[in-house]
Amino acid sequence: MSEVDVAIIGAGAAGLAAAAALRGAGRRTLILEAAAQPGGRARTTRPAALGGAWLDEGAAWIHMAETNPVVPMAEARRVPLKKAFRNASLMFVQGRAATATEHAEYDAASARWEAIVMAAPAVPDRALAAAIGPFRHENPWAPTIEAWEASLIQSVDAPYLSLADFRLNQLDGTNLMPPEGFGQLLLDLLLDSAGPIRVNCPATRIDWSGPHLRIDTPEGVVTAAQVIVTVSTGVLQAGGLRFTPSLPPQTAQAIDDLPMGLLSKIVARAAGADRLGMTATTHLFRRRESLSAPFLSTIAWPRGTDHVIAFVGGDAAWAVAEDPRAADSLFRAEWRAMLGSEADRIFAPGGFTTDWATDPHHLGAYSYARPGAARARALLSEPVGEGRLLFAGEACRTDGTAGTVGGAVSDGRRAAAIILGQEGTGHL
Numbered sequence: 001m002s003e004v005d006v007a008i009i010g011a012g013a014a015g016l017a018a019a020a021a022l023r024g025a026g027r028r029t030l031i032l033e034a035a036a037q038p039g040g041r042a043r044t045t046r047p048a049a050l051g052g053a054w055l056d057e058g059a060a061w062i063h064m065a066e067t068n069p070v071v072p073m074a075e076a077r078r079v080p081l082k083k084a085f086r087n088a089s090l091m092f093v094q095g096r097a098a099t100a101t102e103h104a105e106y107d108a109a110s111a112r113w114e115a116i117v118m119a120a121p122a123v124p125d126r127a128l129a130a131a132i133g134p135f136r137h138e139n140p141w142a143p144t145i146e147a148w149e150a151s152l153i154q155s156v157d158a159p160y161l162s163l164a165d166f167r168l169n170q171l172d173g174t175n176l177m178p179p180e181g182f183g184q185l186l187l188d189l190l191l192d193s194a195g196p197i198r199v200n201c202p203a204t205r206i207d208w209s210g211p212h213l214r215i216d217t218p219e220g221v222v223t224a225a226q227v228i229v230t231v232s233t234g235v236l237q238a239g240g241l242r243f244t245p246s247l248p249p250q251t252a253q254a255i256d257d258l259p260m261g262l263l264s265k266i267v268a269r270a271a272g273a274d275r276l277g278m279t280a281t282t283h284l285f286r287r288r289e290s291l292s293a294p295f296l297s298t299i300a301w302p303r304g305t306d307h308v309i310a311f312v313g314g315d316a317a318w319a320v321a322e323d324p325r326a327a328d329s330l331f332r333a334e335w336r337a338m339l340g341s342e343a344d345r346i347f348a349p350g351g352f353t354t355d356w357a358t359d360p361h362h363l364g365a366y367s368y369a370r371p372g373a374a375r376a377r378a379l380l381s382e383p384v385g386e387g388r389l390l391f392a393g394e395a396c397r398t399d400g401t402a403g404t405v406g407g408a409v410s411d412g413r414r415a416a417a418i419i420l421g422q423e424g425t426g427h428l
């Protein structure tokens with residue numbers, strides 16, 4: 001049996017940041033991680049299918065760089081962060097490049113969409129789609145804007161998303177990119193100071209009935225005075241980690257009210273040396289002609305590599321996750337719809353789609369609040385059992401950084417600060 005001051009469940013951004021803060025204050029910590037490697041949803045890989053080029057399968061952009069806690073850490077290590085930029089952005093309408101007039105219409109519709117959403121009454125909370133109202137159906141650009149704002153950025157379609165949660169988590173500000181991937185950067189910044197991590201060691205049950213908490217793992221029981229749980233709400237909803245006694249109704253309800261959205265990256269090797277006449281890091285998308293049509297946003301040849309990455313989110317992403325072959329067809333159909341049969345000649349075998357939906361350690365991309373559940377994040381962040389059991393991670397953020405690595409880092413630190421007695425419970 002291992003005994004520590006604080007056990008941390010999950011070695012993602014929140015868990016690593018919490019451990020680093022606690023160890024800095026002299027606490028004995030142990031991180032239990034179900035996967036074979038730390039990093040969680042910030043995962044940089046070098047898939048053989050991409051010939052060794054690195055890929056961020058999860059988080060890629062350092063959002064809201066002005067206030068993101070990752071930025072000062074990277075600067076202290078002199079890691080050069082670059083502005084996320086695109087050489088060109090191409091919008092297509094019905095198989096051809098959009099005209100200047102159409103671009104202007106799209107911009108005007110985006111401004112109108114935002115004005116409607118921001119002016120909608122906040123109380124009672126309701127679905128983002130309901131707040132958009134008739135504009136959803138009347139404006140030809142509304143389905144595209146909604147796909148961007150909800151399905152891709154929030155990873156959930158507008159009918160299922162709380163208006164208040166959407167308005168809070170806007171991700172405004174500068175996006176930066178690390179030189180070798182966000183997953184790699186996170187490990188470079190936090191692994192040294194996070195202390196012992198037991199990988200391939202899932203926590204299966206936490207008994208918080210007594211003064212010391214007991215955590216069941218395949219490698220035996222770990223006891224701790226306090227526990228920080230950072231696993232995704234998808235894992236918690238699926239019962240991937242059980243609690244004895246059951247969690248208080250308020251916490252259980254908060255978990256239920258924060259399901260996981262899905263954002264998938266469809267990655268394809270694109271061999272055409274002439275890149276169909278496009279420069280590296282070109283961004284392509286096609287006007288979405290109806291609210292039920294899938295929407296893909298593609299970055300072609302990022303950093304001059306020979307692959308393209310299409311992003312698909314919300315219901316369309318869940319559909320693709322159920323049938324991996326569908327991803328390939330969807331992607332090829334999308335390219336044909338934009339560029340005609342020319343597109344076919346650039347694809348080489350070896351594509352794949354990220355699997356956050358079925359990965360049992362995550363079961364989705366990041367959390368969203370259901371309509372009417374605007375307080376769920378605050379409720380989840382409330383300590384349980386006189387502060388012996390804490391939840392932390394992207395789902396707990398109430399400061400507009402939910403769903404991000406920066407938010408998860410801040411939240412790991414928040415939980416550590418509560419344990420160290422530096423902060424009240426805060427949010428309610």
Ligand SMILES: Cc1cc2nc3c(=O)[nH]c(=O)nc-3n(C[C@H](O)[C@H](O)[C@H](O)COP(=O)(O)OP(=O)(O)OC[C@H]3O[C@@H](n4cnc5c(N)ncnc54)[C@H](O)[C@@H]3O)c2cc1C
Pocket residue numbers: 009010011012013014015032033034035038039040041042057058059060061062063201202203204230231232235240241263264265354356360361362364365366392393394395402403404405406408
């Ligand atoms: C496709 C995609 C794109 C994204 N893009 C961005 C982006 O560009 N910028 C950005 O800031 N954010 C982005 N995000 C979101 C970001 O990755 C997450 O918000 C953040 O990494 C969450 O960190 P966390 O510590 O809260 O949770 P996690 O990273 O999920 O950490 C929890 C850890 O718990 C482990 N675990 C699960 N069950 C158990 C168990 N029973 N016992 C022990 N361990 C367990 C998991 O393996 C995981 O390592 C993206 C996410 C995805 C999926």
